[in-house]
């Protein structure tokens with residue numbers, strides 16, 4: 001296999017964007033192209049989950065490849081639930097690593113705010129098992145709520161820990177121009193004040209409003225290239241050193257140990273092994289915190305902390321910007337936003353900035369190894385990536 | 392006629408599955424659909440639950456309680472919970488009822504009550 | 507001429523009980539105070555509200571234009587039985603709500619304007635205005651309309667308001683909705699929250715001066731973005747990006 005590098009990245013704000021989906025997608029592509037000096041693109045991969053269901057746009061990649069005047073390059077749309085983004089990066093990786101392409105562009109794009117909240121919740125709920133979950137009214141927040149209750153009981157995680165994740169990620173997002181939420185929140189404000197129940201009501205108890213990510217529009221782009229192309233650029237060399245993907249049962253109830261996220265564990269191990277690193281080598285990570293509990297659990301499953309101790313590390317501040325292993329420096333899904341198909345690429349975008357040393361106020365000092373975890377369904381399809389900065 | 396949820400028992404190795412799958416997850420090699428249909432028990436233990444306040448559009452109630460129950464034979468199912476103050480580990484009994492109306496389609500599923 | 511025309515023009519005012527200030531903690535941990543604005547404070551408010559006339563997103567322009575006229579009319583005695591409440595965070599203006607007493611039993615809600623976003627500031631201010639009508643003035647119901655989708659979600663949906671479509675609302679004559687005492691009681695403790703009395707130092711600070719909003723809503727970067735909106739628009743972020751692309755920024 002050949003080595004694969006990220007030579008350009010771009011992103012739009014994750015927020016409400018009143019533009020056609022294809023335009024939203026193309027914007028981040030343009031940003032990345034500009035950064036990479038308009039290389040020849042052999043193939044365009046576009047990750048998107050709701051184009052058909054929400055925006056009347058099928059075959060998004062065909063629209064984008066033309067809009068960006070990249071024809072006759074190949075173009076493929078990839079729908080893999082909330083893990084679409086990293087899945088598309090994995091496909092781009094294969095394209096370059098196999099020697100088939102010299103450069104490939106990966107865009108993740110989503111436009112969910114075109115419909116109201118009910119409809120977008122319903123749309124995301126279509127990820128669940130149609131007969132064993134969906135018919136009962138099961139949505140992603142409800143799966144997360146049931147999971148959180150088990151986790152609290154078993155490992156002593158409390159609402160306070162969850163609130164700490166939210167506060168940390170909101171604070172990180174304050175320094176991210178592209179983040180959806182720029183609201184500093186405090187544990188006192190969302191948990192302790194007499195008005196906390198109004199400001200922060202239950203959504204799927206024990207999860208509350210500030211435990212859930214916002215519904216966002218947005219897109220992000222990463223251009224991947226072979227060593228030959230990458231070495232001609234005068235940017236730090238960021239290598240996509242490891243990729244991993246694993247799946248788990250569709251219905252959550254079928255998992256042997258309901259508090260385990262085995263797909264995360266396996267995908268992470270693959271992505272790290274391929275890159276030749278251990279969890280302790282990672283300097284900065286973007287984890288899929290669609291719900292605050294997930295950041296804690298994933299930080300354990302990928303191996304940063306022992307199972308059941310993620311919340312203790314959080315308490316000690318190890319995951320904050322200045323901690324041992326800063327997590328979700330961009331604000332995470334919680335505060336940066338979660339345009340489902342774009343999220344995985346957005347995570348990669350943040351890691352590339354961090355490894356290049358271009359993350360501004362939220363820069364992690366001397367970050368050389370970065371890691372992302374993109375979590376599809378409720379953990380039934382997970383893609384992890386490892387990036388390494390080469391000197 | 393009493394309604395049931397059905398489990399699928401592998402004809403080769405006897406592994407019971409719910410929900411339905413094409414290939415046995417244990418022996419992984421029965422020619423597909425080689426399952427016996429077995430009615431699942433309805434009573435069990437509530438493993439976890441949530442009160443959901445943001446509901447899909449089909450539900451015209453303010454809140455819906457959902458839970459995962461481990462049935463007497465060890466099979467776990469997700470269902471609606473019709474219990475005022477549920478707690479983890481409590482014994483529950485299930486009934487098959489209409490759980491969701493989608494346009495003209497009525498979906499039946501399991502609803503759990505206090506024993 | 508012996509007749510004082512002003513006496514004819516000026517509506518007769520009915521006595522209205524004063525609103526007792528209250529406060530609540532926001533998600534960010536700051537305390538927000540809601541109190542009645544004094545008539546002589548109105549010119550100050552006008553100055554802070556005026557820039558929002560040009561914010562063509564989320565219906566800030568329409569709502570502000572109307573609110574501006576109502577504030578001015580209150581100042582110059584041209585609306586009968588109007589009142590204005592202001593919400594302040596650390597002295598800083600966060601929201602304005604107003605309305606009027608129609609008769610002993612019915613109140614008329616006018617406008618809610620949030621000058622800080624994302625913290626339920628507007629929702630708290632609206633709830634407080636309803637409280638003024640129902641609890642303080644002891645009215646049976648308040649007539650409400652929404653001029654924006656966000657307003658509709660906040661009032662009609664969150665409170666499940668009743669229809670009073672036979673009554674045209676004073677804002678544009680559109681069909682009214684009503685928040686009845688019963689609906690209000692149901693929302694007590696969940697949507698309607700806050701504490702009294704306001705600690706002295708907080709109240710003093712608020713009354714000392716209304717500080718202009720530090721982060722008020724601003725006009726879209728490009729009005730084209732707003733007109734392309736399918737519903738109402740906040741869609742300006744891409745415009746910022748476009749400027750970045752063309753090198754006009756950074």
Ligand SMILES: CC(C)(COP(=O)(O)OP(=O)(O)OC[C@H]1O[C@@H](n2cnc3c(N)ncnc32)[C@H](O)[C@@H]1OP(=O)(O)O)[C@@H](O)C(=O)NCCC(=O)NCCS
Pocket residue numbers: 564565566569617618619620621622623624625626627628629630651652653654656657658660740
């Ligand atoms: C209606 C209003 C009073 C509600 O105030 P509020 O309760 O403080 O709520 P916010 O405006 O902060 O938030 C409401 C929505 O705006 C979004 N929002 C938050 N911060 C935002 C920002 N900086 N920019 C744009 N939108 C923002 C929120 O996400 C929320 O949307 P959601 O419900 O889809 O998640 C306020 O939006 C407002 O003043 N609007 C203009 C005037 C108006 O419409 N008044 C009502 C007339 S009846």
Ligand SMILES: [Zn+2]
Pocket residue numbers: 401402403404405406415416417418419420421
């Ligand atoms: Zn078998």
